[in-house]
């Protein structure tokens with residue numbers, strides 16, 4: 319009789335729970351995707367109930383930004399939190415990593431307008447968080463109630479939805495005319511599949527012909543072949559990919575980050591097709607209006 323080895327346990331994924339903080343502070347420095355500015359982010363432990371607040375250190379005296387769905391300004395290309403004159407761009411990959419580790423009480427200091435892109439994924443954030451250490455959960459039952467009924471939001475042929483389900487699950491579909499990307503679908507079940515292995519390493523991606531027009535509009539000044547996968551339609555300009563379907567996995571990463579604006583994410587099957595940060599955030603806002611935040 320042979321006994322097959324047990325599969326390795328996934329790293330703890332706390333998207334539906336929260337209630338944790340860091341054991342120690344940590345910092346990372348890098349270039350912002352849109353601003354092209356080099357900035358430093360420092361994450362600090364915070365007391366229970368503090369939430370996630372972001373302080374712009376280069377704007378002394380300004381109030382901290384609450385990272386909440388209600389503070390997000392629509393943008394197709396990144397998630398931007400705005401409060402009065404103060405903003406912080408491209409918070410989504412950092413938020414995905416915080417969510418995956420259940421870190422809902424954190425003080426974030428940022429010395430410029432945008433969170434650095436690092437390698438274009440959430441891998442460096444997860445590693446940095448694990449190096450600093452994560453506290454025990456304050457309250458064991460801090461997760462939100464399961465979703466009682468479906469929510470759909472659609473725009474043209476794109477949609478996001480949250481369907482009642484026994485555990486948290488994400489399914490995402492994309493459809494690009496560029497053959498290098500084409501149609502991709504991926505389902506990710508946090509309970510079963512490791513965030514660190516399956517989702518965190520997937521990088522930002524783009525099309526070469528869009529790069530010039532975005533640059534001329536003052537966007538993606540910090541984008542490069544070092545921090546984004548770029549394709550010319552037929553081919554990737556900077557292979558190898560980390561996954562055959564790295565783009566759709568990155569879309570799941572973005573969706574996780576945007577829903578992490580709620581703090582803990584309600585147990586549901588979250589479904590998205592050809593969606594954008596704007597639609598992800600609309601779903602987060604809708605969930606918040608129903609008491610999920």
Ligand SMILES: [Zn+2]
Nearest residue numbers: 410522568572
């Ligand atoms: Zn992204």
